[in-house]
Amino acid sequence: MQVLVRDNNVDQALKVLKKKMQREGVFREMKLRKHYEKPSERRVREKAEAVRRARKLARKKLQREGLLPMKPRVVPGIGGRGGPARTPRF
Numbered sequence: 098m099q100v101l102v103r104d105n106n107v108d109q110a111l112k113v114l115k116k117k118m119q120r121e122g123v124f125r126e127m128k129l130r131k132h133y134e135k136p137s138e139r140r141v142r143e144k145a146e147a148v149r150r151a152r153k154l155a156r157k158k159l160q161r162e163g164l165l166p167m168k169p170r171v172v173p174g175i176g177g178r179g180g181p182a183r184t185p186r187f
Contacts, residue, residue: 098117102110118124159165
């Protein structure tokens, strides 16, 4: 894996590297390999992950077809209670 550092901006390069590693599943793999996982536990985990993926795919398909309501979008800047923003007391 290779990341280019532009204009000596190491922070940006680290951000890009972490994003690439996240996308590749390196962090997840490290977490899984921290402790030994028995083969039976591995099969149970992988089957549960497959079920979760299948349910998510089916839910998304039903939402696209209009049979399930879409998740409400959160609009940034709107408060939770809907009232006017208060000025801080100092």
